[in-house]
Amino acid sequence: MPSGKITVAVIGAGVAGLIVVRHISAKSQNFNVTLFEQTDKIGGTWVYTDETELDKNGLPIHSSMYKNLRTNLPKEIMQIPDFPFKNNNGPSFVHHSVIRQYLQDYAHYFNLYPHIRFNTLVKNIEPKTLSNNCNVWSVTCVNLITNTEYTKSFNVIILCNGHYTVGNIPLIRGIDDFRGNYIHSHQYRFPEKYLGKRVCILGASWSGIDIAIEVSKFAKKIYLSHNLPERLESVIADNVEERPGIKFIHENTIYFDDDSKAIIDDIIFCTGYQFTYPFMSEKVKIKTENNYVEPIYKHLIHTDMPNLFFMGLPALVIPFPMFHLQSQYILKILEGSIQLPSSEKMRIDSENEKKMLLEQGIPIRHIGKMKERQWAYYDEIAAAANIPSFPPVIKKIYHHTMKMRQLNLMTYKDYHYKIIDNENFTFRYC
Secondary structure, three states, rough: OOOOOEEEEEOOOOOHHHHHHHHHOOOOOOOOEEOOOOOOOOOOOOOOOOOOOOOOOOOEEEOOOOOOOOOOHHHHHHOEEEEEOOOOOOOOOHHHHHHHHHHHHHHHHHHHHHHEEEOOOEEEEEEEEEEOOOOOEEEEEEEOOOOEEEEEOOEEEEEOOOOOOOOOOOOOOOOHHHOOEEEHHHHHHOOOOOOOOOOEEEEHHHHHHHHHHHHHHOEEEEEEOOOOOOOOHHHOOOEEEOOOOOOEEEOOEEEOOOEEEEEEEEEEOOOEOOOOOOOEEEOOEOOOOHHOOOOOEOOEEEEEOOOOEEEEOEEEEEEEHHHHHHHHHHHHHHHOOOOOOOOHHHHHHHHHHHHHHHHHHOHHHHEEEEHHHHHHHHHHHHHHOOOOOHHHHHHHHHEEEEEEEEHHHOOHHHHHEEEOOOOOOOEEEO
16 A cells, blocks of 8 residues: 555445544544445445435435334344444334434444545546555546536545346247336335235345235235245235246236146246446456456455455344454555465465365355354454454354244344343344
8 A cells, every 4th residue: 555645445435435434534544534425325235215216316215124024133233333223112123214324323422424425426436546556546526516526536436336226137929018117126125015915026035035025914815825835825924925937927817837827917037136336447456247347356456456445245143243243354465564465366366265165066156145154254253353253142143043033034123132141142022
């Protein structure tokens, strides 16, 4: 890194962006950090809106939040380690508005607003090599209020633009001729609109199951289409029937992979999202196929450009605390406390991890879904940054939550948790 203050551009004022700015701005003697946000609010996907298509600036709606969403994890393990929730006695699985307020409180407490450039669209990020062979970044932005464009240079780029905005809709034969309505879960907001309808929900991960439970209270019939090995219908609702994946669609009839069929009014695709970086120059080589971003070292650093960071890549993790660790890991790299391997070694390490997971039978599209691999990852980056990893109680509550979810999808969010110490917790059903 150059002498003098290091300039850092962070893209996106969601959770990851706020947390990384909190840590970098705390070292103001060494860094100047600017956070670019295309809307006029912080919070990213946690900012709810009834709108589903375009915002007031004509940009695609960023948030995938639906009206009744409650967290899938208890707040006791979701909270950022250095900023606990104020209400320790309230519900553990909280409404999305609670999280948004929590993030606003976080930004105020750590005085992050002076670093944020709201209503600013990042149009282009391009690497530039200076005469001293130092790599910098040229960032071109548009002020959406004044419609003025400007370009600034930065030493470091940290991408926190999220990946819950561009929905992945699979190519299904006949979908263009479907006579009903279909949306991606990104556009889902209210269950009431499906009153008396026959609905097919494709995908049975977190959002698919949550939406199926909501819509089942209003719909006449739900066909939950998925290829997971476990059966779910017995623990959801009586009007939910499981079917395998969709083979093709003809008018209002869906034909499933087991050759069964059903007449459908609406389809909701809960089929995941795409990683997109539309502002990144083609000079930066990034592959995002099959929901896997490469070449990335430690799920965080571009192997060929180690002053380019990608936050938010791992899935099926505890995100807020993970960002807390990742941010300090990045900070230690920028300060020089962590010496990264050469680009070649980082690329080899990334390729070896990918090969190992593929050999274990994990499809490439699921490599980012860490599940039980998350704990070793947290410990690894915490050790490298010489900071505490998560106490054992976090993992214990996480596993208890997963167990209760597996036992009853309808009631697992009714448990209230309380952390006693680093090892122990209590819980009660309410």
